Amino acid sequence: MNISINNSKENEPKEETKEVSASELRQDIVSGDWVVIATGRAKRPGDFANFERNKDDKGIEECLFEDPVASGQEKDVLIYHKADGDWTLRVFPNKYPAFSQGELPHPISEGPYFAMSGVGYHEIVVTRDHYRQLAMMDTMEIAEVFDAYQDRYLEHMNKKGVNYVTVFHNHGKEAGASISHPHSQLMAIPVVAPYIKLELDGAEKYYKSNKECVFCTMAEYESEEGKRTIFENEEFIAFCPFASRAAFEVHVMPKKHSPYFERINDEQKVKLAEVFGKALGAIYKALNDPPYNFYIHSAPCDGRDYPHFHWHIEILPHTATWAGFELDTGIEISTLQPEVAAEFLRKQLEK
Amino acid sequence: MNISINNSKENEPKEETKEVSASELRQDIVSGDWVVIATGRAKRPGDFANFERNKDDKGIEECLFEDPVASGQEKDVLIYHKADGDWTLRVFPNKYPAFSQGELPHPISEGPYFAMSGVGYHEIVVTRDHYRQLAMMDTMEIAEVFDAYQDRYLEHMNKKGVNYVTVFHNHGKEAGASISHPHSQLMAIPVVAPYIKLELDGAEKYYKSNKECVFCTMAEYESEEGKRTIFENEEFIAFCPFASRAAFEVHVMPKKHSPYFERINDEQKVKLAEVFGKALGAIYKALNDPPYNFYIHSAPCDGRDYPHFHWHIEILPHTATWAGFELDTGIEISTLQPEVAAEFLRKQLEK
Numbered sequence: 001m002n003i004s005i006n007n008s009k010e011n012e013p014k015e016e017t018k019e020v021s022a023s024e025l026r027q028d029i030v031s032g033d034w035v036v037i038a039t040g041r042a043k044r045p046g047d048f049a050n051f052e053r054n055k056d057d058k059g060i061e062e063c064l065f066e067d068p069v070a071s072g073q074e075k076d077v078l079i080y081h082k083a084d085g086d087w088t089l090r091v092f093p094n095k096y097p098a099f100s101q102g103e104l105p106h107p108i109s110e111g112p113y114f115a116m117s118g119v120g121y122h123e124i125v126v127t128r129d130h131y132r133q134l135a136m137m138d139t140m141e142i143a144e145v146f147d148a149y150q151d152r153y154l155e156h157m158n159k160k161g162v163n164y165v166t167v168f169h170n171h172g173k174e175a176g177a178s179i180s181h182p183h184s185q186l187m188a189i190p191v192v193a194p195y196i197k198l199e200l201d202g203a204e205k206y207y208k209s210n211k212e213c214v215f216c217t218m219a220e221y222e223s224e225e226g227k228r229t230i231f232e233n234e235e236f237i238a239f240c241p242f243a244s245r246a247a248f249e250v251h252v253m254p255k256k257h258s259p260y261f262e263r264i265n266d267e268q269k270v271k272l273a274e275v276f277g278k279a280l281g282a283i284y285k286a287l288n289d290p291p292y293n294f295y296i297h298s299a300p301c302d303g304r305d306y307p308h309f310h311w312h313i314e315i316l317p318h319t320a321t322w323a324g325f326e327l328d329t330g331i332e333i334s335t336l337q338p339e340v341a342a343e344f345l346r347k348q349l350e351k
Numbered sequence: 352m353n354i355s356i357n358n359s360k361e362n363e364p365k366e367e368t369k370e371v372s373a374s375e376l377r378q379d380i381v382s383g384d385w386v387v388i389a390t391g392r393a394k395r396p397g398d399f400a401n402f403e404r405n406k407d408d409k410g411i412e413e414c415l416f417e418d419p420v421a422s423g424q425e426k427d428v429l430i431y432h433k434a435d436g437d438w439t440l441r442v443f444p445n446k447y448p449a450f451s452q453g454e455l456p457h458p459i460s461e462g463p464y465f466a467m468s469g470v471g472y473h474e475i476v477v478t479r480d481h482y483r484q485l486a487m488m489d490t491m492e493i494a495e496v497f498d499a500y501q502d503r504y505l506e507h508m509n510k511k512g513v514n515y516v517t518v519f520h521n522h523g524k525e526a527g528a529s530i531s532h533p534h535s536q537l538m539a540i541p542v543v544a545p546y547i548k549l550e551l552d553g554a555e556k557y558y559k560s561n562k563e564c565v566f567c568t569m570a571e572y573e574s575e576e577g578k579r580t581i582f583e584n585e586e587f588i589a590f591c592p593f594a595s596r597a598a599f600e601v602h603v604m605p606k607k608h609s610p611y612f613e614r615i616n617d618e619q620k621v622k623l624a625e626v627f628g629k630a631l632g633a634i635y636k637a638l639n640d641p642p643y644n645f646y647i648h649s650a651p652c653d654g655r656d657y658p659h660f661h662w663h664i665e666i667l668p669h670t671a672t673w674a675g676f677e678l679d680t681g682i683e684i685s686t687l688q689p690e691v692a693a694e695f696l697r698k699q700l701e702k
Contacts, residue, residue, distance in 0.1 A: 023449055025542060026466040029463055036469050112569065114378045118375050168676055193681055295679035321527040324526075327646060328646035330545035
């Protein structure tokens with residue numbers, strides 16, 4: 001292993017006013033994308049907890065998801081209950097869907113352009129407690145959430161016109177959560193997501209060159225190396241990616257090769273919930289309840305096989321504003337080395 | 352021209368509480384990316400002016416760029432003056448560069464990963480007046496800014512280790528401007544930006560199929576069609592792209608084919624400044640001084656020719672939060688049809 005000039009500065013005393021930054025361009029080995037780790041603008045890991053935030057000012061009294069009728073929850077498509085009868089999780093169609101049911105996607109052309117009708121499914125997954133976000137939940141509660149994701153994924157994946165299913169979660173206003181009550185979203189859409197396409201192509205290319213899955217290679221390397229690992233058990237590993245796009249980005253990945261999230265079994269769901277819960281809990285503590293997004297990247301359900309893909313979850317806390325440079329180039333600038341972020345996250349687990 | 356089902360709803364009375372959204376998936380004909388125009392969540396165009404914003408609370412007294420010494424401006428690399436002697440624009444190296452000068456990019460490997468040292472140039476372009484943002488400037492003032500961009504672009508593009516030059520501008524805190532005094536940034540970097548790569552590939556592919564530049568096709572079609580056009584003169588056109596990623600996105604493009612921004616002549620700079628100024632001014636009025644980013648997409652300077660590329664400027668006001676869905680899929684959801692946005696922007700020019 002080569003040690004870079006920049007990495008070797010990790011343990012040096014921090015100079016607050018240095019003129020010249022030590023920055024490093026890191027390449028994502030799956031997509032080929034670049035990120036910049038610009039430590040000349042670095043803050044200490046703990047400083048990221050002090051960002052400004054706009055807390056949702058609506059209280060529980062005004063929460064739509066506390067009132068099943070107001071939110072249109074009468075159309076539940078899935079509901080889990082506790083033994084005593086109260087519900088713990090429910091899934092219902094989004095009242096204002098980005099993709100809505102209808103006929104099969106209908107092609108639309110105008111001059112040189114192409115479009116299609118935005119046909120699909122858009123559902124909301126809500127857990128019971130207004131204040132108990134995923135980062136606070138125990139393993140079995142989180143496993144139930146993944147169980148609901150899988151249930152709805154399986155429901156939609158084989159429908160006509162559905163070629164990709166996205167499952168994601170927004171927490172905090174800056175991360176796009178317009179309602180603060182914990183909820184995830186599932187959309188079944190007619191096109192393969194462009195970012196997934198990049199990963200599929202990258203994984204295919206890597207396999208052709210190396211006869212190995214690029215994600216398996218990463219999971220194995222990170223588990224052995226350890227410096228970017230947050231937590232792992234026999235089935236899953238959580239680590240800060242080498243080419244993190246933002247400080248404290250964490251990926252959670254099965255250690256055994258599997259392209260398809262929806263094929264996870266019950267035992268694996270519990271193992272996933274343990275690792276995911278530790279990672280999210282560490283982010284929550286390290287950054288003092290930051291806004292974040294997470295989402296599942298799974299192989300498309302367009303009828304093809306994707307043997308070289310490897311499903312995973314990406315957790316992205318809002319520790320940076322992606323501005324002109326990122327929008328222009330697609331290269332993200334992060335001001336904290338993933339190795340330093342991972343060490344700081346591991347420390348939270350000792351508390 | 353086919354009229355889509357969704358487009359035909361444009362003139363119907365708006366139903367505030369409709370249950371099912373009419374959404375449309377539009378494809379970017381350059382990159383192949385998708386966006387969703389989800390009018391079921393639509394607001395009226397004027398409603399976008401009412402978003403919350405965090406204005407920079409530092410006044411002119413504390414502005415770094417008002418104090419050349421504090422901001423390190425003693426290292427000016429370019430300065431323009433008025434006849435009476437006061438400066439109007441200056442360019443100096445960023446004190447905290449994301450890319451900094453050094454030896455040639457140095458490869459770094461770690462396990463399966465690849466990186467290189469972040470070597471390059473990072474400069475700041477500052478105009479004189481703290482309160483006079485680009486949207487308020489007249490044509491000749493804006494032409495001077497483009498002149499400075501070109502000057503510095505030409506300075507860096509042929510340096511060893513430089514393969515791409517990005518020029519961008521952040522306005523407003525939410526758009527990543529940490530200092531409110533109007534300033535742009537230029538970075539000369541060792542890698543071709545991934546987003547440019549997508550556009551280069553898309554333009555190449557389109558040329559192979561159609562024997563025409565995809566950007567020329569768009570500029571010509573938009574000029575003829577008119578419904579998405581904001582303003583045009585004989586050299587440039589500003590329009591809301593068919594596949595707008597956010598409400599009020601505007602692209603400014605030369606009508607005559609040219610891959611390279613840096614080859615613009617003085618007369619063209621004035622024509623560009625007129626069209627760009629109208630577009631930015633319309634956005635400023637329509638959205639009540641919104642945060643925005645703009646950036647120039649020009650062909651790489653890596654020694655190759657890119658005859659099928661066509662330089663342009665993208666203006667992206669912050670009218671949406673890109674959250675879990677966008678981060679997961681790379682598909683942006685916009686809640687306003689580009690045709691409606693363009694009409695609203697054109698109206699601002701009549702005021």
